Amino acid sequence: MIQINSWFTLGLTALLFFLTIFGRYVLFSLVFWWLFTRSKSGYQAIRTAQRRSGKSNQQWREIGWSALTSLVFTGIAVGVMLAYQRGYTKIYTDIHSYGLIWYPVSISLVLLIHETYYYWLHRWMHKPGVYKWVHKTHHDSLITTPWSAFSFHPLESTLQAIVIPALTFVLPLHSTAVGLILIIMTLSGAINHLNVEIYPHAFDRHWLGRWLIGATHHSLHHSQFRYNFGLYFTFWDKWMKTESPDFHQLFSQKSVKSDH
Template structure:
């Protein structure tokens, strides 16, 4: 963990964190954009979830909001570093401070808590008195793309960003586990907003795949609003009966094999 010893170190560290956070977003988004709009365009042409054209300059608006989101994420990350240096967090750096089994368990536990927090936060953000002030910015992207992944109003960015740092105060996490969780979050968000279904046919009924959110699942949220509130997983939507009734049909349509030679 970086040690901050003065203002110069603080601002240099903050700059490095911003470059890492925003750069990670750009790297994932640009990679997925290139793969599915240039390299694999023909292979996945029939897997586009929505056909409504994106608004003019929508990519740049989303990148602008995402840059602001990255600044907020950086500020909260800096607060976490200062708290760690003061001995207030449960983050550890020596792998054998806890049993090795705890490493994957801690990651799964944080992902479950994060999913639970986000599902109920997301439903709250759709309340009429809250939506226009907090969540509408993200839903301006009715037809999503990888650039949509971090496109949030600052209030929503803050509400989304605080949960994982808060958990580091109560759940022992190896520093690399924190980094891995953040990578999973970024990758998942890019995949979910891709607007192209990358999962294989019948994956929505697979024992593992049925619990994962992908582009078809999340795109339905952007068009139907009152369904599919999850972040990584579908279990809260299934338990609370908020999964779109159109999901399995649409997933099948977007992943069906295109000709008999592929059977």
Template sequence: MPLQIALMLLGWQTGYIKVYLKGSDYAWWWIPLSGLLALFLQETYYYWLHRWMHIPSVYKLVHKWHHDSQIASPWTAFSFHPLEGLIQAAFLPLLLLVIPMHLYVLIGLLVIMSISSVINHLDIEVYPKWFARHFLGKWLIGATHHSLHHKQYKYNFGLYFTCWDVIGKTESPYYGQLFDEKSPH
């Protein structure tokens, strides 16, 4: 995260990074749309990168560091090989070379990235029982979804949303059952 912020500040000063401060510089609807678009593009980037990192030769070199935590904990959210950290940190600065974003949207994304990473590595389900089957909730990833990735390896590669796991047929068949067992209420 500090590296990401340093890269973005450098890019902003030199004019390459398209972060704007005046809301009226672009249409008002670009503020929510740019945030949602960034989350979806990051999801796509991460899902396919994550699957690539599970190819055995790449896994041994890079991604194994993260999977050394078979049972995830909030610390696992920050436990990566430096190369994986760099590839992940590169996403936002690269995106901002292409699309303009209001500073508050950028700050919101950095907060979402940090909080969701900690929630997904809690290994304690925080969402209620109906969540995994709700028409909106079933598209969001939480602690049970990602804890299955740390135990089963070949399932649940997503970051925020389950869409690519559904399309790529990589969602764990045990997700619904385990969610019911772990969900508090």
């Protein structure tokens, strides 16, 4: 691990963080775009809809905003690294320090806290006085693709980014657990913005699937605005009755039935 003890190591650390964060976004977006969007007949429908909305250059615009988002994430990550080196965070490197059971528990706890924070932040960002300054950039992608996942205004990027770093100051988290959480976040973002359903038919009514957000669930948020505010899970939408009434019907239409 790089010790930040000079302007050179600070700059090198920032560069490595940016390459990791932006590179992870590009890799995940590219893989999902190639596997599930580009190869589907629905891709042409997506491109046609984008042209009709005057957003035929949408993906390049999204990549540009995502680069800015990655810079914001980089700045916050460097701040956490500096705090870690000074002993202010609860990040640890010896996996036995808190026991093996704590490792998956800590990850689950962070995801649940992140979900709660994001759901209510998301509801707030849709308030008329806030929306145009903070959240509109993301909703300019009416028809989403994997490239939409990090397409945020810097204000929204900052608000989204602060929760997990803040938790490192109060929750013991193994360094690899932090990395895994960030991978889950990026993976979830790519899947949710695909606009092509990759989960199997009737998974929305499965004991596990009914709690997970996928492409159909989140695409309805971009088209309807008033529903489906969750990030990873559907439980807040269900409890607060903000899940779209069209979700199950649309999921049935977009998901693929198995031949077996």
